[in-house]
Amino acid sequence: MSLLDFYRLLAQALSEFARNGYDNQETLNAWLAKLRHAANQALPGPEKVRRDVQARLGQMFKRAISEQRFKRQHPWLTAYTIQRMGPKLAPLLERRILASVDLIRLHREQSIEKTLQRFQGLVTSIPPGGTRSIELGKEKQRIGKALRQMSFEERRVVIDQGHKLIANINQTVAEDNNALGFFWRHVHQAGYDGRPEHEARDGKFFAIRDNWAIKAGLMKRGPNPYADEIDLPAVAPFCRCWATYVYNIRELPKECLTQKGLDRVTDSK
Numbered sequence: 001m002s003l004l005d006f007y008r009l010l011a012q013a014l015s016e017f018a019r020n021g022y023d024n025q026e027t028l029n030a031w032l033a034k035l036r037h038a039a040n041q042a043l044p045g046p047e048k049v050r051r052d053v054q055a056r057l058g059q060m061f062k063r064a065i066s067e068q069r070f071k072r073q074h075p076w077l078t079a080y081t082i083q084r085m086g087p088k089l090a091p092l093l094e095r096r097i098l099a100s101v102d103l104i105r106l107h108r109e110q111s112i113e114k115t116l117q118r119f120q121g122l123v124t125s126i127p128p129g130g131t132r133s134i135e136l137g138k139e140k141q142r143i144g145k146a147l148r149q150m151s152f153e154e155r156r157v158v159i160d161q162g163h164k165l166i167a168n169i170n171q172t173v174a175e176d177n178n179a180l181g182f183f184w185r186h187v188h189q190a191g192y193d194g195r196p197e198h199e200a201r202d203g204k205f206f207a208i209r210d211n212w213a214i215k216a217g218l219m220k221r222g223p224n225p226y227a228d229e230i231d232l233p234a235v236a237p238f239c240r241c242w243a244t245y246v247y248n249i250r251e252l253p254k255e256c257l258t259q260k261g262l263d264r265v266t267d268s269k
């Protein structure tokens, strides 16, 4: 059964109500049950959703741990490190797949409810005896809108969860390798509405609290808040910001070095 079959059934229901009007709850309930069943059949089932999500997030995962991507966010770590990290990163993918499937299931239920509500709202307003004033084609489109948007919603969920997956991967790598902090990277891209407060962070450095260099008296927080005091890149919904992590005091902005740190950096040059 496809979305087209659903529309056909919906058209049947609407013309019946337009002809006879709304005069009893039983007829309405019977149509609601039929339409619910048809909507359920028309949308992809949980197994197919899971397979799709797994394939798409799996691809993003592969790309995120590719050497080229890895070098962009962790330019000062070796490719060997990411290989070593593999077993730690795989569960992050699994977690994102589960979250995506769950979110899509919620969207699916909501879109079916919304569709049935719109249908019910319209037909219960038709007086017994029917009406000629309903534009059936237009109403059919309006009522079915939420179902039509499901594939779009599904894509949005997967893209967003993909960004969160990549952010998780990078945080895990950073933590595991004792990163000192990161430079915020804002994405300028046509058709992407970034958050102004994220754009303001572009290029700024955010220190990780209590890292080894701070404990050794070589480093200080600097002018910006600690990383744990802000929302991290790609964690907020539909945020595409990313980070370049720093592992070595030589790569830190000068304002994050203490005198001892500055001495150390100049000595080693």
Ligand SMILES: [Zn+2]
Pocket (backbone or CB within 6 Å): 194, 195, 198, 233, 234, 239, 240, 241
């Ligand atoms: Zn952002």
